[in-house]
Amino acid sequence: MPTARPLDDGFLALSYGQFASTARNTLTFQITPRLTGTFRYAVIDKLDSPDGTRYDRSFDVSYLLWEEGRYNPAIAIGLRDLGGTGVYSSEYIVATKNFGKLSGTLGLGWGRLASRNPFSNPFSFVSEKFENRPSALGGTTGEFDTGSWFRGDAALFGGLSYAVSDRTSIAVEYSSDTYELETQFGGQEPVKSPFNFGITHRFANGVTASGYYLYGTDLGFMLSYQLDPSRPRLNGGRDPVAPPLAPRNAAASLSWNANGAEGQLEQALEQRLEDQGLILSALALSGQSAAVTVENRLWPAEAQAAGRAARIMANTLPPHVETFTIYFEANGVALSSVTVHRSDLHELEFALEGDWNMRVRSIHGDGYNGAPARPVPDAYPNFEYAIGPYMAVALFDPDAPLRYDIGVQALASYEPTAGLIFSGGLRYPLVSTIDDAIRRSNSTLPRVRSDGFEYASQSDLEVNHLTAEYFFRPAPDMFGRVTAGYLESMFGGVSAEVLWAPVDSRLALGAEINHVYQRNYDMLFGFQDYNVTTGHVSAYYDIGNGFHGQLDVGRYLAGDYGGTFTLTRQFDSGFRLGAFATLTNVSSEEFGEGSFDKGIFFDAPVTFFTGRATRNRLQRVIRPVDRDGGARLRVRNRLYDMTYDYRAGELADGWGPFFR
């Protein structure tokens, strides 16, 4: 039963529940204080036939219309299963009010929520159209069935819950849902009573467990967990203490400063930075200024990397050097710069509001030109490789909710000079259930993505990518990339991109053009006949309050034209959650199941959970189905992602960790 009570703003809730023939997993996100979104993955036995199992994905949204006051209840409006396959298709308006320990809910439901004691739709006074509800199950799945929302008969539902203690509550509800679909093939016994009874207990570790007696026939349970993405598990962090500043005059007596041996100084600096996860690629000393170019391999917050680099410079460079500029680079190009004064470091290292004062007194630069030109002797050529296990996961295949590959992968890169990178990635799956999939694509479009199973089943050793990349800065505020070779598992060719992203700007613009050939299913070196020119122009905008919008308009892999809109909510903790939808000139019939490409994603820094510094992130895109319409090339190292963390807007948002 829905209630009018949202989660706390920004909270994420996960739940698993089971009763009779239904198992339900939900992921709920409080998108704004009033808007709630839920993704539901249900496994229902005997829904469509006496021996079939339905794996059903659906989305719900609800909106709090009126907050609870002293006399008035909270009132919310909600849509269930608005873009899915229609099993849970329903709408409601609901009111909830607290009376001390007692809380009461009364609601009006449509669709599935109007299957018990329905009466004619009160909205039919407005228009006769509301009297009848078109069958959702008969329509094309995945479309937003606006035509049926709040249509047809309505029914009342309601309930009471009573808080026995701070952690335990009991509840009774009157349900207007008769589970017609679940009971028709005997997956669930016919509902005997509209009354359900439940008890809920919240444990100290944040897990909530509930037990129910439902519909006079079944027992059920649910486990749920709430997470606040704005609050890292260990707020204070577990990072080893930064090298503290030694008195400034102590730097004079360091051997390399005493005898003026610049080579020795360079080596000492390189070693000390490396101990802090910062790879030095260039150093320039002139008069009272020093500049370094470093790649941050460890710190999730760039301000923290800047703070550590600055302290190491202060403990290593001759005492007369006053101004430090740190250029951050990735793939051989400078992404941004931070300039600080040595005397400020000494003054503010342990000052009460040192981080904030440091932010005011430092300069965030674009990093274009100005970076030290001469690399340190062993910076280039740079060869790196890694061999290790990997695990790839495919979720929500219609025949099995989870498929995976476990195997060995090798990655190698060779960078002869700054910005030019030859790299490759190979995988050899040892255990795979992905290639057990039996469904073959029924797509009428060029099969640019829906042949994924063919790639999995017809390959042994996979060449995941094998490319030459060149990164450059064509002008201030601009970045460029050219990539050629086997760009991704399914496509090879050439890709070129430019990005305009001024420091401190809310807006960034980009353009990308690619000409690609579809690779053979064996994922080795051959190509199929299909080739396409695809590309997009993109706008990225920092809306404020942690919301970021992205619009990509252009031509997709199947040759279709259209646009993708992505909305992301980012927390200061580095946690990101978002949703995207792509509409192209492919009709929903041509697109097939799902009608158009859409999905949700989350992206959390590992350090959020462990408190230890690492740049690793946990990322997952959840797409109801992977089809061929609105599909984009998955080229590596797109410029916006590469520069995002380092452009000064982000650096300024996260200046707090400078002295951590």
Next chain:
Amino acid sequence: MKRIFSLIACFIFGLSGCAAVTQLASGEQELDPRFERLFNSDAPKYSFYAQSSGVRSVLVLLERGEGTSTWIGPFGEGMIVRDGMIIGTRGFGEGLIAVDLSEVLPLILNSQMGQAERFHSYHAFGTQTEVRAYVCDVTPMGTGTVLRGAQAVSARTVEEDCTGPSGDFINKYWIASGEVIQSRQWVGPRLGSVTIGLQEND
């Protein structure tokens, strides 16, 4: 429960998820090489005892700055001290960034009765910091004895009773020859009070 979480994380995120959760579940930490090197030297050391967690440890002097000193624990935890007073912690999972002691410090070091303010700044959620203010009553408590190694040292004791909107705490200091040689000081809500004592070098 942790096992279930780790299994879920593995399957949703692949190996990076597994690794993160395994690290989280085991609580395993690496010895900091700087601590290892200094522990076996004659660098000054503090004994360290955190009341709430029961953790006993040793902190070794890592660096003396201008008026401050930074001490490092076995796993890289850092404690920053000025005149025997804790003015910062790092890596304890309690981010005490800095403390402004300019008002209370003279009262404590001079064993003088009086009222003064102190300010703490903490890592707030995400990347921000948060300042908390306390009003403290400093009271000299007479003379006591502190064990330093095998030797009993006579020390003046001072209590500092602090109240603030975000909590109350009582600190206690043992002072000999103008130096705080032992103390019990409140760090923050997670770490609680810690007792530190300068160790006598053998």
